[in-house]
Amino acid sequence: MAIEANGKTFETDEEGYLTNLGEWEPAVAEVMAAEDDLELTSEHWEIINFLREYYEEYQIAPAVRVLTKAVGKKLGKEKGNSKYLYALFPYGPGKQACRFAGLPKPTGCI
Amino acid sequence: MAGAEFETPELSEHIEVPELVEGTMEHITCFVAKPEHQTDLGFPGEKVENWKEVAIDKMGDLLSRYRSFQVFMDACVKCGSCTDKCHYFLGTQDPKNMPVGRQDLLRKVYRRYFTFAGKYFPKLVGAVDLSEEIIDDWYSYFHQCSQCRRCSVFCPYGIDTAEISMAAREILDSIGVGQKYCNEIIGKVHKIGNNLGLPGPAILDTLEGLEEDVYEEDEVAVKYPLDVKGADILLVTPSADFFAEPHVDGLIGYGKVFHEAGVSWTLSTKASEAGNFGMFIGSYENMRRVSLRIREAALELGVKRIVFGECGHAWRIAYSFLNTLAGPFDFLDPDYPVPQHICEFTLNEIEKGTLEFDKSENDDMSITFHDSCNVARASRMGDTPGGQFEIPRKVIKAVVNNYHDMEWDTIHERTFCCGGGGGLLTDDLMEVRVKGAKPRMSAFKNVMEEKGVTHLAAICAICKSQFTKVLPYYGMDMFQVVSVHQLVSNAIVLNRKTPPEEAPGYGEDDDD
Numbered sequence: 201m202a203i204e205a206n207g208k209t210f211e212t213d214e215e216g217y218l219t220n221l222g223e224w225e226p227a228v229a230e231v232m233a234a235e236d237d238l239e240l241t242s243e244h245w246e247i248i249n250f251l252r253e254y255y256e257e258y259q260i261a262p263a264v265r266v267l268t269k270a271v272g273k274k275l276g277k278e279k280g281n282s283k284y285l286y287a288l289f290p291y292g293p294g295k296q297a298c299r300f301a302g303l304p305k306p307t308g309c310i
Numbered sequence: 311m312a313g314a315e316f317e318t319p320e321l322s323e324h325i326e327v328p329e330l331v332e333g334t335m336e337h338i339t340c341f342v343a344k345p346e347h348q349t350d351l352g353f354p355g356e357k358v359e360n361w362k363e364v365a366i367d368k369m370g371d372l373l374s375r376y377r378s379f380q381v382f383m384d385a386c387v388k389c390g391s392c393t394d395k396c397h398y399f400l401g402t403q404d405p406k407n408m409p410v411g412r413q414d415l416l417r418k419v420y421r422r423y424f425t426f427a428g429k430y431f432p433k434l435v436g437a438v439d440l441s442e443e444i445i446d447d448w449y450s451y452f453h454q455c456s457q458c459r460r461c462s463v464f465c466p467y468g469i470d471t472a473e474i475s476m477a478a479r480e481i482l483d484s485i486g487v488g489q490k491y492c493n494e495i496i497g498k499v500h501k502i503g504n505n506l507g508l509p510g511p512a513i514l515d516t517l518e519g520l521e522e523d524v525y526e527e528d529e530v531a532v533k534y535p536l537d538v539k540g541a542d543i544l545l546v547t548p549s550a551d552f553f554a555e556p557h558v559d560g561l562i563g564y565g566k567v568f569h570e571a572g573v574s575w576t577l578s579t580k581a582s583e584a585g586n587f588g589m590f591i592g593s594y595e596n597m598r599r600v601s602l603r604i605r606e607a608a609l610e611l612g613v614k615r616i617v618f619g620e621c622g623h624a625w626r627i628a629y630s631f632l633n634t635l636a637g638p639f640d641f642l643d644p645d646y647p648v649p650q651h652i653c654e655f656t657l658n659e660i661e662k663g664t665l666e667f668d669k670s671e672n673d674d675m676s677i678t679f680h681d682s683c684n685v686a687r688a689s690r691m692g693d694t695p696g697g698q699f700e701i702p703r704k705v706i707k708a709v710v711n712n713y714h715d716m717e718w719d720t721i722h723e724r725t726f727c728c729g730g731g732g733g734l735l736t737d738d739l740m741e742v743r744v745k746g747a748k749p750r751m752s753a754f755k756n757v758m759e760e761k762g763v764t765h766l767a768a769i770c771a772i773c774k775s776q777f778t779k780v781l782p783y784y785g786m787d788m789f790q791v792v793s794v795h796q797l798v799s800n801a802i803v804l805n806r807k808t809p810p811e812e813a814p815g816y817g818e819d820d821d822d
Contacts, residue, residue, distance in 0.1 A: 214341055215737065258512040263553040266519055282555055283789070294554070295737070307495050308505030309550040309585055309621075309735060309771035310557075 205231040217298075217305050224252075224302030232300050236291070240300075244288055246275065251301040261298050261306050316741040318783045319401055321752045325720075327394040331403040335745075339446075340453050340738045343488035350497035351596055354486035361485040362440050366423050368484040369416075372477050373424065378470070379477050383420045385467040386410060392461040392469075397726050398454050401745035406451050409461035409471045415447055416478050445487065452478040453489060454742050457590065457732035458683035463723050475732070476592030483591055491736035492587045499600050504549035504583035510536075513582055516552045520562055521814045530804040531812035532569045534561075534577070537611065541576035543568070544608050546584045546628075546649075547619025548771035556778075557771055560620050560793030564652055566802050567795070570666075571659045575617075581607035584624035585771065590733035601627065601635040614642055616649040620793055622682035622731065622770030625651060629689035651691050653702045653769060656798060660708050667801040669711045675765045676712035677797065678757050679703055680750065680777075681725035682770035696722075702769055702794055709801040714761035720753040728768075730776030740779075747780040755784070767792050 201212045206227035211219040216232070218224055229248055233240045240248075250270055254262040262270070264282060272280020285293040294306045345355030358364055373380045392409035394400065399407040406412060414436075421428030421437035428437030438444070457472035482488065498507040508516075517534040524532045535541065545568075551561040568575045581604045588597030608616055616639070618628045628649045633639065639648045647654070659665050679702060685691070691698040699722045707713050720726050729747035757763045768774050768791065777791040810816060 258509065258515065260506070260508050260512045263512075263516045263519075263558065264555050265523075265558050266516055269519060269523070286788075306506060306553070307491070307498065308507075308553070309548050310506070310554040310775050 203228065203231050203235075215305055218302045221302050221304070228302060229300040236296065238289075243275075244297075244300075247271065247285065247288060247293065247297050248301045251297060251303060255301070255303050261294060261303050264294065267293060316744070318744055319748045321748065321755050321784060323752075323756065325400060325749050325752055328400065328403045330405045332405060335398075335402045335404040335407060335454060335742065336447075336450060338450050338454060338739070338742055340736060341490035343490045343493040347490060347493040347497055348483070348486060348488050350500060351483070351488070351493055351593065353483045353488055353493075357486040361445070364485050365440060365445070365481050366419075368481045369420065369477075370424065372480065373420075376473070376477070378473055382413070382469045382474055383417055383424075386413060386417065386469055387467070389466060391464045391466060392471075395461045395464050396471075397458070397460070397729060397749045398456075398742065398746040401729075401748035402454075402742075406447070407454055409465075409469075412451055412455055413469065413471055413474050415444070415451055416474055419444060445482070445485075448478050449482060449487060452482070453734065453739065454746075455732060456683070456727045456729065456734050456746065458727035459687040460683065460724070460727065463687060472732070473592075476589070478592075479590070480592035483593065488591070489733060491738075492591050492733040496587050496591070496596050496600065499583055499587075499603070503580055503603065505585055505587070506549040506553050508549055508552060508582065510579040513552055513577070513579060517577070518814065520558070520565070524562060524566070525814050528804050530569070530806070531808035531814065532565050532804070534565050535575065536577050537579055538574075538576035539611050541574045541611060541613055543573055543575035543615045543617050544581065544604075544611060544613040545575055545577055545617050545619060545652075546581050546604055546624070547577070548584045548621040548624060549582055550771035550775065551619055552582075554771075554775060556791055556793045556796055557620075557774055559796035559799060561795070563793065563795030563797075563799030563802070564619060566799055566804065567652075567656050567659060567665065570802060570804065570806055571655075571664050572806065576611060576613070578607040578611060580610070584618055584621040584628070586624060586627050587733060589623060589627055597627065597631070598635045601632060604632070605636040605639075608639075609641065615646045616642065617652055617655050618649050619652050620769040620771065620795060622684040622772060625691075626684035626688040629691075651701070653705050653794065654692055654697075656705050656795070657692075657701050657708075660705065666803040666805060667709050668803055669709060669801055671800045672710040672797055673712070675710065675792070676714065676761070676763045677706055677710050677765050677767050677792070678714055678716050678754065678763045679706055679721075679794075680716075680728065680754075680766050680768045680773060681721050682768060682773050683725060683727050683731055685769060686725045687723055706767060706794060706797060709797050712762075714757055714763050716753040716757045720749065726750040726753065728770075728773040728776040729780060731770075731772050735772050735776055743776060744780050744783045747776070747784070751780070751784045751786075755786070765790050765792050767794050767797060769794050
């Protein structure tokens with residue numbers, strides 16, 4: 201599978217996650233979001249950027265609680281919860297937002 | 311990404327036996343493991359050329375290794391007791407999802423190659439040659455079984471479809487056709503130590519965050535220690551407890567219970583996973599490799615006890631197989647069960663009077679308890695029969711004011727699977743998961759309507775994630791799922807105050 205973004209082709213796996221994480225660029229997230237009928241706002245980007253920064257440091261997506269806490273600190277306590285994240289990413293912050301951010305899919309009992 | 315479109319079944323007041331509709335689920339398949347997922351586990355990377363021969367040899371090997379498998383292949387008398395007991399059949403109407411139908415997919419091949427009648431008069435005994443079509447059927451329908459063992463409760467011969475599914479999956483792995491979800495995950499445990507692939511620093515960061523959160527709320531420095539040598543208790547818990555909600559709320563609860571009990575405990579990066587998907591794929595070797603991590607961690611840390619967190623199949627393995635797989639545990643304190651379930655630990659403390667609760671903290675909820683299959687039907691807890699049903703309920707009732715059970719024929723040993731167990735908790739099997747959840751969802755909805763229950767409590771990471779995902783398909787809310795130790799966490803009164811220098815971040819400059 202592959203997606204087209206910014207005039208380039210990006211290879212994805214059978215679940216739609218970027219095969220080569222290093223290739224990611226913002227246009228990839230925009231195209232993936234459009235395929236899911238979502239339009240990325242600055243609020244989505246806050247999350248996507250945080251995911252990428254965290255991944256850079258820890259080589260794994262942040263736990264939901266780590267993410268909600270970071271969001272709460274940055275955007276205000278009322279936004280620091282999973283309801284807010286699910287409102288932004290209906291398929292789940294772990295799975296949908298990670299895909300947009302070019303991260304591998306979190307696996308396990310989640 | 312959304313999977314293929316399908317219709318969510320309608321819930322009915324009673325669980326009705328549906329009409330048979332052949333082939334409703336034959337389109338189901340799940341992603342096949344990539345070569346690297348296979349070879350990490352000791353299986354061929356791709357489908358081998360002589361797959362037929364290898365598969366039959368493997369079946370023969372399993373028949374000689376597991377007497378139970380041989381008996382299950384021979385003993386069925388087609389009495390029909392199991393036919394309406396599987397949640398996947400009840401939700402899909404597909405006769406191959408009847409336990410006997412599923413078993414026969416393997417049994418008909420067994421008869422052809424391993425019985426006298428099948429070798430010489432195959433048509434008379436329903437024996438058939440192994441073919442590509444049969445392999446495809448196996449791959450599809452043995453990934454529509456959550457190995458929950460409900461059918462075995464009703465089978466007069468005790469035939470256990472879970473074991474038959476495990477055997478089928480092992481045969482498939484041996485010819486190079488494994489399932490991506492399970493096999494990728496097992497590889498992560500071998501390499502990194504847990505199903506999620508959380509490296510040590512990420513676990514540490516998460517645990518430090520929990521310490522800050524609890525301190526912020528209660529001003530008590532509850533610790534969530536990692537890799538502490540010389541601690542008394544090693545807690546082994548599913549890695550979802552670090553990562554997902556409501557799982558992590560349970561982990562917070564375990565820490566508070568240990569704190570109030572005044573015991574020293576630790577988590578381990580090496581044994582940062584209670585789950586063991588080696589069982590789901592029927593691979594003794596992989597199950598053993600995963601289990602040995604727990605033994606190694608316990609020895610390295612020098613602990614005296616092992617306690618397991620809220621994980622269903624982990625508890626089956628811990629309770630029933632751990633000693634065989636990774637024992638003897640003669641280096642642990644013989645005064646305690648090896649291993650002990652966290653619910654057992656908590657109930658002990660409750661009965662000793664160590665813990666104080668303010669039940670009113672849970673008054674915004676009315677709770678029911680979902681018995682997880684592997685705990686209910688494949689293990690026990692405590693000293694008395696049925697402890698696995700009573701202990702979690704006693705813990706819940708000690709911390710909430712409002713509790714009601716679901717209907718009697720949907721709980722205890724008759725509990726219905728969440729629909730996502732046994733290696734099916736993957737998006738590519740969403741249709742199976744949603745349809746298979748129907749009986750449990752019906753019982754939950756009934757107790758909501760009749761008793762005003764609002765939340766479903768569970769002690770299994772898979773159940774919690776599965777319910778979070780499928781509840782919305784049935785018009786309910788994903789946040790209606792709670793961890794049992796989340797309820798404990800809400801109600802527990804932290805009486806053991808801590809000195810200020812134990813507070814998270816004490817003495818550090820605030821760099822925010």
